[in-house]
Structures are given as structure tokens and as C-alpha cells.
Amino acid sequence: MKKLGWLLLCLVVSTCIFAGGTAEESSDVVELNWSHWFPEAEQQRFITPAIEKFEEENPNIKINQIYIQNVDYFKQLAVDIAANNEADICTLDTGDGFSAYYNIRKGGAFIPLDDRIPGYVVSDGTQLEDVDLIYSNQIDGKTIALPWFTYAAPVTIYRKSLLEEAGVDPTDLEQWDTYYEAVKKLTKDRDGDGKIDVYGFAHQTEGSVLIRWWTLHWIWQLGGGIFPNEEGPYTADNLIWNSDANIKASEYLLKLIKEAGPTGKYTVNDALQLFANGTVATMQATTWCFESLENMMEEDDFKNDLGIAYFPSYGNKRPVTITWGNPVAISSNTKHPDEAFKFIAFLHSEYAQKLMTRVPVNKVAREQYAIEYPYQAKTLNMVLEDEQRMVPDIVQWRDLDNIIHRSLEDAFLGTKTVKNALDWGQSEMQKIMAK
Secondary structure, eight states: OOOOOOOHHHHHHOOOOOOOSOOOOOOTTTEEEEEEEEEHHHHIIIIIIHHHHHHOOOOOEEEEEEEOOOOHHHHHHHHHHTTTHHHHHHHHOOOOTTHHTTTTTTTBBBOOOOSSSTTTTTSOOOOOGSSSSTTTEEEEEEEEBBEEEEEEOOEEEEEEHHHHTTTTGGGGEEEGGHHHHHHHOOOOOOSSSSSBBBBSSOOOOSSSSHHHHHHHHHHHHHTTTGGGGGOSSSGGGGOOOOOHHHHHHHHHHHHHHHHOOOOOOOOOHHHHHHTTTBBOEEEOTTTHHHHHHHSSSHHHHHSSSSSEEEEETTBBBOEEEEEEEEEEBBBBTOHHHHHHHHHHHTSHHHHHHOOOEEESSSSSHHHHHHHHHHHHHHHHHHTTTTTEOOOOOTHHHHHHHHHHHHHHHHHHHTTHHHHHHHHHHHHHHHHHHHH
């Protein structure tokens, strides 16, 4: 097995930072630990009610939540798997190279589920095989997690009133050349005090995980990426991070940031807040962004001033977009795989899925979801019209991803030229792949 870099080095720091693993049973009750990163508001909305319903139907099974902040979750997961101390049920991320975690333990850190899915019926009558994307999370041809829910990205969101004020047609946002002209026109000093009051565009410049999510779609459309089409062979000589396509797309984004965006270092959530208060007129968004915006915006603005356009196309090339999720997997160390599977299957029931603020994979629940969450449903439908792509699921992914974050931050903040930033990233990634 190739070296896993920091994934295994983390074990030197700590082998038991949090009490994961299989909980002790009390009497005849089986206790299972489930690790995730969803904060209290989301626990109250769709996690805790699902657990309570499941425990009501299965009084012999108790589910304990293990909450870890998003920024620490995957580093901690690597530590715990290396220490044989992870939770019975682990939440993963299909955009986070989860084979890195699977391969920490010889034979696989998560159990294959293919033999359990056929013919399985959840308590409400849901046929597990009828759930969308049910076999989508595979490693070496084995399904190692169930999808739970899905995301979709990206689309362009805009403030209708600001476009109308500036005389910009929403269709101008759907091509690279007209998008640039539109965001320049939207960038204004409205009160004449010499300071910009409205920016036409925002794109994360802070070098953490969302900078990669928000950049790859632009890069992919020009034929760039990390590897060609993100397909193997995944070798050092097949890396294309400093390709002409990547440089061209990144320079285009830098031009938008410099001429029509806020200055300095900021995150997607910072940009969403600026969009919500009317300081940013357009930006790219995914399905999860609308829940944040609903909490940030005035109710009338959210309902009536929020518009959605397709992600910009480059010439005749349609965008390359993405659907992904946070599937749930069962530890290969659990003492209770049958009970654990019963619970993760229940998470795909109509009841549990109707609690979702994310896009459900249960088809019946999604019909109701589209009525309650029209922006998210529209985003998914728009994204599915395009080519779908995913980052390479390889054991070195976390190391590569951290390099990508640093490389893009340097490019967008101007610490280095775009070419120098991507050249540095290419060199560093080649070192990782050559180990």
C-alpha cells in the first residue's frame, strides 16, 4: 500500500482523541455510535427526529451521535480508523476521496453492502433498491456506503433588483464573455463616496476546501483539472494542474475577482452574507447555499429577489457540473453490522428523507421536497442537464487537496502569479504522487 502521509502520521499525535468505536451495551440494548459534522440546528431538524423515530420502532437499538466540527472531522476520522477507534457508523463525503479512509485499514475500513441491499425493505415499505444513487458509492466495485442525500452544483445566483437597476439581462450571466461584461456593469459606487457599494461577483479566495469546489467547474469546462477528465492512471506524470486550461480559467477568475469582487481573503459563507445583504449581485451556488441564504436574507428578498441562472458556458461548451453527497458507511470493526445497516437503511425511508433540507434520494420524499424547496429542486434539475464529474477518489487525495487550496489562494490573492501558483502546486503534487 502507498504511504498515506498525514493520515497515518496523525496517529503519532493522538490515538484516542475522541471516544468513538462501538458503545457498550446496556442489558439487551445495542448501542451504536454515529459520527458526523452537522451542527445543532441540523441535528434538531433532520438527525435527532430520525433517530427518535428509529429508536421508537427498534427499542433494542440506541443511536449515539458523535459530533465533530467540519474543519476537524476528516483528520479525526483518519486518526480514529488508524487507532481502530472510529464510530460504528461514519459519515463520509464523496468529494473528499473517501478511499483514503477506506484503505487505512487492511481489508477496508468499511464493510461492503452489496449483499444487504437487494430485496431489503425499510419499515415504511421503501424498497432500498428503488432509492436513487443507492449503488453510487463504490470502491473496487464494492458499495461501501449508502447515499443518504445529494447535493448539486453549480448554478449562478443573482439579485433580480440589482440586475434590473443596472440594465443587465439574466441571460448575460450564462456565457463567459457576457458574464464578465455583466459583473463589471453591476459593480458600482452607488452613493458617489468613492467606495464600491455593490460588487458584481464574489468567489472564495481563502484557501480551504470550498475554494476547490468553487473553482474546478471553471477549470473543467476548458478541459483542465487535476488529471485528464479526473481519470487514471493516477500517476505523477499524468498530473495537469499547471496546464494551459487551468491557467486560463484561473486567470479569468482572477480578473473577475480583481475588477468586480470584494478585496482580501474571504470564504463562500462570507460571500453569501454579502449577497444576502445586497452587496454582491451575482455568485455561484450549490443546493446547500439556499438554506443559508434563507436564514440570512429578508423573507421578501429571499422569495422574490433571488434569481437562478445556468453556470456560464464557454462558447459552445456546456458546463461540467457535479452531484455529490455525504453517504453513511459501517465500520468494519463494528460488533453489530446488522443493527447498523438497519439504521442507515432507515435513513433512506420516506419519513427520514422528508425531514431533509438537503435533496432527498428517496423519490417519494423528493416530490414533496420540490414543493417546499423550489430553489434546491431547480438547481438539481439544471445541473443534471450537464456533464457530471467528480474529483479523483485516490488515497493521496487529502494531500493533493491541501496543495490545491494553497495554490488557488496564492493565485487569487496575488501572492504569486497564476502560473507560478499552479506550477508550485504541480510540483508539490508530483512529489506526493511519486511516493
